[in-house]
Amino acid sequence: MSTPQRVLIDDIETNRVPILAFRNLGKRFVKPLDLAARIAAHLGAGYREEVVHAVDNVSLSIHEGEVVGLVGESGCGKSTLGRMLAGILAPSAGEILYRDKAVSRMNPAERREWALDVQMIFQDPYASLNPRLRVREIVGEAPRYHGMVKPRELNSYVAEVLRRVGLDPGYLRRYPHQFSGGQRQRIGIARALAVKPRFLVCDEAVAALDVSIQAQVLNLFMHLREELALTYLFISHDLGVVEHLSDRVVIMYLGRIVEIAATETLFEHPNHPYTRALLVEVPRIDARRRRFAALQGEIPSPLHPPSGCHFHPRCPHAMPHCRESAPPLREIAPGHWSACFLNDEPGNPHV
Amino acid sequence: MSEPLLVVEELQTHFHTRQGTARAVDGVSFQVDQGQILGLVGESGSGKSVTGFSILGLVDPPGRVVGGEVRFHGENLLALPPERMRKLRGSRIAMIFQDPMMTLNPVLRIDTQMMEAVLAHDAVSRRAARARCREALARVGIPAPEERLKAYPHQFSGGMRQRVAIAIAFLHKPDLIIADEPTTALDVTIQAQILAEAQDLCRDSGTAMIWITHDLAVVAGLADRLCVMYAGRVVESGDIDAVLDHPRHPYTRGLIDSVPSRNRRGQTLAQIPGMAPSLLNLPSGCAFRPRCPQRTERCKQAPALDELRPGHRVRCFHPLRIDTPVESPA
Numbered sequence: 091m092s093t094p095q096r097v098l099i100d101d102i103e104t105n106r107v108p109i110l111a112f113r114n115l116g117k118r119f120v121k122p123l124d125l126a127a128r129i130a131a132h133l134g135a136g137y138r139e140e141v142v143h144a145v146d147n148v149s150l151s152i153h154e155g156e157v158v159g160l161v162g163e164s165g166c167g168k169s170t171l172g173r174m175l176a177g178i179l180a181p182s183a184g185e186i187l188y189r190d191k192a193v194s195r196m197n198p199a200e201r202r203e204w205a206l207d208v209q210m211i212f213q214d215p216y217a218s219l220n221p222r223l224r225v226r227e228i229v230g231e232a233p234r235y236h237g238m239v240k241p242r243e244l245n246s247y248v249a250e251v252l253r254r255v256g257l258d259p260g261y262l263r264r265y266p267h268q269f270s271g272g273q274r275q276r277i278g279i280a281r282a283l284a285v286k287p288r289f290l291v292c293d294e295a296v297a298a299l300d301v302s303i304q305a306q307v308l309n310l311f312m313h314l315r316e317e318l319a320l321t322y323l324f325i326s327h328d329l330g331v332v333e334h335l336s337d338r339v340v341i342m343y344l345g346r347i348v349e350i351a352a353t354e355t356l357f358e359h360p361n362h363p364y365t366r367a368l369l370v371e372v373p374r375i376d377a378r379r380r381r382f383a384a385l386q387g388e389i390p391s392p393l394h395p396p397s398g399c400h401f402h403p404r405c406p407h408a409m410p411h412c413r414e415s416a417p418p419l420r421e422i423a424p425g426h427w428s429a430c431f432l433n434d435e436p437g438n439p440h441v
Numbered sequence: 442m443s444e445p446l447l448v449v450e451e452l453q454t455h456f457h458t459r460q461g462t463a464r465a466v467d468g469v470s471f472q473v474d475q476g477q478i479l480g481l482v483g484e485s486g487s488g489k490s491v492t493g494f495s496i497l498g499l500v501d502p503p504g505r506v507v508g509g510e511v512r513f514h515g516e517n518l519l520a521l522p523p524e525r526m527r528k529l530r531g532s533r534i535a536m537i538f539q540d541p542m543m544t545l546n547p548v549l550r551i552d553t554q555m556m557e558a559v560l561a562h563d564a565v566s567r568r569a570a571r572a573r574c575r576e577a578l579a580r581v582g583i584p585a586p587e588e589r590l591k592a593y594p595h596q597f598s599g600g601m602r603q604r605v606a607i608a609i610a611f612l613h614k615p616d617l618i619i620a621d622e623p624t625t626a627l628d629v630t631i632q633a634q635i636l637a638e639a640q641d642l643c644r645d646s647g648t649a650m651i652w653i654t655h656d657l658a659v660v661a662g663l664a665d666r667l668c669v670m671y672a673g674r675v676v677e678s679g680d681i682d683a684v685l686d687h688p689r690h691p692y693t694r695g696l697i698d699s700v701p702s703r704n705r706r707g708q709t710l711a712q713i714p715g716m717a718p719s720l721l722n723l724p725s726g727c728a729f730r731p732r733c734p735q736r737t738e739r740c741k742q743a744p745a746l747d748e749l750r751p752g753h754r755v756r757c758f759h760p761l762r763i764d765t766p767v768e769s770p771a
Contacts, residue, residue, distance in 0.1 A: 330658070335707075377661060377662050379663075
């Protein structure tokens with residue numbers, strides 16, 4: 091197999107315009123004080139608004155045709171990031187660029203193009219489909235509304251999309267509850283494909299599926315990528331799935347990107363201590379009767395993240411200044427970025 | 442040879458519904474030796490959880506255990522009076538659920554619940570009971586156990602809650618623990634911590650465990666033996682290495698091949714066509730027949746679970762040859 095990964099990395103070096111990029115993107119969620127707390131705060135009690143920095147100053151460029159895997163544990167902000175890119179959440183800081191055009195400076199026509207071109211596929215195939223709509227409406231609603239098909243041709247259009255995701259077009263008039271989990275996920279994919287997107291944000295799109303069904307849906311994703319030349323941001327906590335599918339992998343921890351690398355590099359030469367810990371702990375089918383050696387500590391609450399490098403309380407190599415300032419994301423090898431002060435230390439074996 | 446710790450023989454648990462009888466567990470047999478970890482693997486609806494519940498006598502109507510034997514220390518649990526069963530449950534056999542909130546009462550403090558569990562089976566002073574609870578929490582890696590005893594379940598994170606549930610399960614150093622997907626809802630690093638705790642505790646106290654999961658990779662690292670279930674039946678069982686390296690049943694093989702793995706990156710995954718059948722409408726004969734690449738006319742009869750090699754049993758008329766490599770050629 092000629093490696094498509096290589097080609098993509100070369101593309102990045104030739105400075106092509108990325109299909110989607112974000113610069114210093116951030117999202118804060120603020121829980122406002124209720125009336126009683128506001129009065130108490132006014133009287134001098136120590137009430138403050140609770141602020142969560144779900145995504146904190148992240149930047150990345152994604153190139154056409156690339157599959158980027160986004161990995162992290164619960165609360166690391168990976169879903170929030172995906173939702174901002176798909177236009178479901180508005181960023182509270184930074185900028186999203188679609189084909190080099192900042193979303194905030196787009197005119198309505200450009201904005202519509204961005205909104206249609208970037209589609210999202212959700213984790214839960216039970217919660218993300220309206221149970222009272224037939225498949226025809228679920229898949230056909232958006233293209234009809236946006237005038238992409240004539241009303242007369244809607245049925246055949248939807249049937250065509252269903253065929254593309256491996257569903258029987260005869261199911262057009264069925265309701266979501268008449269399908270299995272794997273089939274529902276295909277409906278969700280069909281809904282996204284119906285508006286002819288260029289970029290898919292898949293948020294844990296196979297996490298809820300059984301192993302044998304998961305393989306079917308993963309194969310469908312890879313097949314669609316080739317057939318339609320799609321670009322993916324594949325969000326998952328499952329490193330095995332991400333490794334299988336992605337060209338590049340981004341690791342997040344508590345709202346920040348800690349490492350970016352080509353898939354092969356990341357799995358063979360992980361740099362950040364968090365990435366290394368994650369890789370060690372992934373159960374693998376070929377690792378029998380192993381000793382699970384646990385990374386100590388809990389994932390801290392995003393409400394009160396640790397100072398400096400967010401990972402320092404759990405890091406086996408933490409140094410005093412990790413507590414004080416956050417390490418910047420630095421390029422340690424071509425295309426390999428990591429946010430760790432260890433890389434500045436002389437004689438670090440992992441550089 | 443002495444009898445194994447637990448012997449499950451031809452266990453049958455059926456759910457009688459208006460649409461018909463669902464044979465959730467249909468003649469399941471396996472055994473667990475002392476201190477052994479058995480992985481019970483299957484997809485949703487394969488009957489793996491119901492098997493666990495049946496052993497403990499926790500099947501709720503419309504489900505009912507209708508046949509078979511569960512011998513624990515040689516005693517048939519299914520014939521035991523409820524009072525005796527309750528004495529065993531929690532002291533000699535314990536269960537860990539996927540959702541720790543099934544174990545924990547949300548309106549009671551941790552100490553209340555844990556001490557209740559101690560005092561239910563042992564006549565000790567409250568003070569001694571409390572000390573034991575504190576020790577148990579410390580053993581599963583909960584920091585500041587004395588303070589945490591006074592907390593309510595909602596004040597714990599998901600991983601911490603699962604540790605409390607595990608601490609409760611190990612309170613009486615049971616002979617057998619049935620763990621039903623206890624790490625499925627947890628993050629990777631937390632899952633590894635829980636697996637490490639469970640491993641340590643089993644080794645230190647000689648406890649045997651049945652680890653029920655859909656995740657082959659988790660049991661690969663943990664279990665000594667493996668039982669693969671499909672549509673209410675065991676289709677393959679044996680030593681973990683034998684089953685994972687040389688699967689003989691086409692379903693086991695299909696499961697292993699559909700896990701994304703290192704050396705096949707970017708290639709099409711082998712997939713099992715179709716989906717698991719409804720238990721209300723099972724195909725006759727071998728239930729895997731409609732999805733099986735090797736099916737023949739003969740598969741319309743039900744195959745038996747045959748011992749092909751010592752300890753390696755397969756329910757298939759056409760078992761795969763042992764030299765069939767697991768990795769598809771690259």
